[in-house]
Amino acid sequence: MQERVLHILEYDKVRQHVRGFAATRLGQERLEQMRPLSSIAEAEAELAAVDEALRMLLRRGGIPFGGIRDIRPHLRKAAIGGVLTAGDLNEVAFFIAGGRRARTAIEAAAEAMDIPRLQEMAAGLFDARQTELELRQAIDEDGLVLDQASPELRRIRNQRRAEEARIRERLDQMVRHLQRWLQDPVVTVRGDSFCLPVRVEFKNQVPGVVHDVSSSGATVFIEPQEIVQMSARVRALAAEEDREIERVLQRLSGVVAAVAEPLAENAERLATLDAWMAKAEYARREDAQRPRLRTDGVWRLTGARHPLIPKEAAVPIDIRLGDDFRMVIITGPNTGGKTVTLKTVGLLTLLAMSGCFLTTRSPSDIGWCGEVFADIGDEQSIEQSLSTFSSHMRNIIGMLEHVGPDSLVLLDELGAGTDPAEGAALSMAILDWLKARGARVVATTHYAELKAYAFREPAAINASVEFDVDTLRPTYRLLLGVPGRSNALAIAARLGMPETLIDQARHHLRTDDVRVEDLIAQLEAARREAERLRAEAEQELAEARRERAQWVQEREAFEQSVEQAREAALREAREVVARARTEAERVIRELRDRQRGGPVKDHELVELRKALEDALPEERRVARRKGGDAGRAAVGSTVRVLSVGQKGEVVERSADGRELTVQLGMLRMKVPVDDVEVLSAAPERVQAVRTVKRSVQTVPLQLDIRGQTVEEALPSVDRYLDQAVLSGLPRVTIIHGKGTGALRDGVRRYLSKHPHVSSWAPGGPGEGGDGATVVELK
Structure with a gap:
């Protein structure tokens, strides 16, 4: 490129x-x-x-x-x-x-x-990582060589710090001893030397090296002779330290080289x-989009804007090239956006070929190019004696030698800068040449002849940049299929040009030019009306599609819920029937087996009744309405309370039969008989089970068997425990008294083996002590 x-x-x-x-x-x-x-x-x-x-x-x-x-x-x-x-x-x-x-x-x-x-x-x-560890063991994050970089470096630095500590200690002693000769009782540094600020009149009292004198001359800075010798040892250690650091850095450089x-x-x-x-x-x-690269030389840019124009200021353009036509001829007034359109197409093409996302409203198609050629702008050169026309021609001639089927050619103001007739003729010849080579071309022009060329050439299409004559401002919109007008006379009239001059200018226009301008004006008016109608139609279509999609979604959801409910009801009904049949067969079989062995105990009958009750379907599963009069509302019936519109179960009926007690979920309420609608009557076995339930629900929390023998008491204890378990009591008390202890021991032995008993313990204070036994039920 x-x-x-x-x-x-x-x-x-x-x-x-x-x-x-x-x-x-x-x-x-x-x-x-x-x-x-x-x-x-x-x-x-x-x-x-x-x-x-x-x-x-x-x-x-x-x-x-x-x-x-x-x-x-x-x-x-x-x-x-x-x-x-x-x-x-x-x-x-x-x-x-x-x-x-x-x-x-x-x-x-x-x-x-x-x-x-x-x-x-x-x-x-x-x-x-190993290299990093070796470096970090010797170099800290501030770039300083650490003491542990080598054993020798640690030794040298420790020795140097000790020497410097001795120097500071000796200087502190000197400051205290020579304080009357010092300007200030402090230690100062001049260069690399520690000095004392001695008053000039006492400078001979402090032997050493004078390193500096104050600006007033009243103070001399002397390094004491004793400190000179000690500092020499420190400087020697510093030189040794530098040599060791150099060896460390050389070693680490080798580690990095590896x-x-x-x-x-x-x-x-x-x-x-x-x-x-x-x-x-x-x-x-x-907010750029990933482009689609194509090898068939087709461009489809949707909502494209120039990347260097701010998003809020740019007017997006839609442009196609390479499918139904290979050349786009853009016309329209100056400053209307023709050149920006050229640059947008070319620049987005180059960016897509560089692996960059494009500033388009949606993913767009870019034709892959072997080369992009561009002649844009005024390259007039005074030094080379080249006019605008000559400069354009030199660039175009250079292109023509290399253009091929995979080339994109961008031409700005094609044929400008010379006689209009000759410029238009030359421009059409250049376009024919590029068409023959199979190139894709986007060109801008003011020539009416090129508008006609685009009309009669199947491989080309007219396009224009829109201009609002009422406001005298371009809209920067690109319109495919519509040639543009220069609008020179309209602009002049809006700016205040006398009407007589405007009319005279119109007389100088050729009849063909006037007819073409009028035709273009009619086309633009028709296009605007078509766009308005299209926008309204698209809005109505979008609304209709939204409503249709919502209706389809609701219908599908309803059909799906109905199907799911039907399948769930069938599945639940099959499970209820199968469970009831299995449980009934098991109860019948167990009753027969137990009758062969002798009389069936009461607690065994209670267990079997409870098993039958558990096999019944829950009341909430009754979905079919059976209807009937209020007189059928017996205990256990499923009814609907008309005044509240809720379903419930009859748990009690008054003695006169005029009032029912209905269980509505967690709520129990009394209602008149004529305020209920019977949905289903309770089966006889359900009523029997309800009767058993009501009888066991009145079980007391304690059983008194005092005065009974062990043989008399154990059946009573067994029946009591069955009723307590069926009533859901977690804990009961059996009062047997103390007496001789025979009844107590017999009852407790029996409780230790009973299947309903989890544990037992003697009564506590206030519970009868050892004369009672507290039983924890399973």
């Missing part, structure tokens, strides 16, 4: 805008080199990667690139045997840690979403990841 075309279409400005979203210098450098890719496969792969990055950005917040610096110069220096500084090694450690964080973030995101390209790029990052190649590969991978995330952030900020 020619650099001149990239510059004309302002590709470099968008590239710099995208570069601003990169988080690292590596990513910025990669985006500075961004250009249209060489193949559609590469562009599709880049778009897919940016799409993954955008999804990760929206759902997970992107990739953390903190600490990642451009360490490639450090790696090259270490690889050739150079010694890195502590700051360089610190940046390498930060880079390794940053790469690991980026990889971890991508792996975590891959567990929740499908991002194969990001995952593959991150999987290739070399894990230099992994220089994989770390350089990490830098390339992180640059790619950062570039992808920057493109994704650009797409998010600009």
Whole structure:
């Protein structure tokens, strides 16, 4: 792709805008080199990667690139045997840690979403954790060499600190001893030397080296002779420390050199990841859409806007090219948006070929181009004695040698700058040449002849930028299929040009021109009316579709609920019948077996009755209305209380038969007989079970068997426990008295083996003591 075309279409400005979203210098450098890719496969792969990055950005917040610096110069220096500084090694450690964080973030995101390209790029990052540990053991995060970098360095620094401590201690002693000779009782530093501020008249009293004199001359700064000797030892240790630090840095540089190649590969991978995330952030900020690249040379841009025009100011355009026609001839007044349309088509094409999302309202189609050619703007050059026409012709001639079927050609003001007749003729010849080569062309012009050319040429179509004559302002809307008007006379009239001059100008127009202008005006009026009617029709159609969709949804939901209810009712009915049949057969079989063994005990009968009752369907499952008069409302019947509209069960009937007690869920209420509607009468076995229930529900909390023998008492205890369990009592008391203890012991032995008893204990204080037994029931 020619650099001149990239510059004309302002590709470099968008590239710099995208570069601003990169988080690292590596990513910025990669985006500075961004250009249209060489193949559609590469562009599709880049778009897919940016799409993954955008999804990760929206759902997970992107990739953390903190600490990642451009360490490639450090790696090259270490690889050739150079010694890195502590700051360089610190940046390498930060880079390794940053790469690991980026990889971890991508792996975590891959567990929740499908991002194969990001995952593959991150999987290739070399894990230099061991190198990082070695660096961090010797270099802290501020870039300082630590004492533990080597045993020798620790020894030297400890010795140096001890010497410096002795110097400070000795200086403090001198300050106290020589205080009367000092200007101030403090220790000052001049250069690398510790000095005392001695008054000038006492300078001979303090032997040492004079390092400075105050501006007034009243104070001299003397390093005492004793301190000079001690400082010399410190400086010697400092030099030894520097040599040891150099050895440490040389060793660590060798460690980095051993992994220089994989770390350089990490830098390339992180640059790619950062570039992808920057493109994704650009797409998010600009609300851009992923384009569809096509190999058949078809463009379909929907709601496209120029990326450099603010969203709130841009007027989106819709444009097609390459399907029914290969050339679009745009006409209309100056400043109406013709050139912006050209640049928008060209720039979005270049961005799509570079793997960037496009500023369109919805995903749009971009034809893949082998080359984009553009002649836009006035390139008149005084130095080269080139007129506007000559400059345009030179650019177009350069294009014609290289245009092919996969080329996009953008021509602004085709044929301008010369005689209109000759310019129009030359323009049509150029368009014929480009058509013969199979190129896709978007051109702007003012020539009426080119409007006619687009009418009669099947491969071309007219288009125009809309202009509001009433306000004398362009609307910047692109209209396909409608040629534009210059509106020069209308604009002049609106600006106050005398009507006589306007009429005289109209007389000078050729009849054909007037007829064409009138025809275009009629076409525009018809188009506006058609657009208005179309908008109304689309609105009504959308409303009808919404209502139809809502109706279909409600109908499907109703049919589904009916079907589910029917299936549930059938399934429940089958389960109830099967359970009742199975339980009835089991009860009958057990009764026969027990009758063969002798009389059936009362508690056994109670258990069997309870089993039959459990087999009955719940009252809430009665769905069929049976009707009937209120006289059939016996205990156990299912009724509807008419005054409240609720279903319930009759639990009691008054002696005179005029009033019923009905259980409505958690509520029990008395209602007149004529206020109920019988839905279903209770079966005889249900009434029998209800009778048993009512009898057992009056079971007392204690049983007194005092005065009975053990043989007399045990049957009573057994019946009492059965009734207590059936009534749901958790705890009862059996009063047997103390006496001789025979009755107490016999009852307790019996309770220890009874199936309904969970545990028993003697009565506590206030419960009868050992004369009673408290029984916990299962």
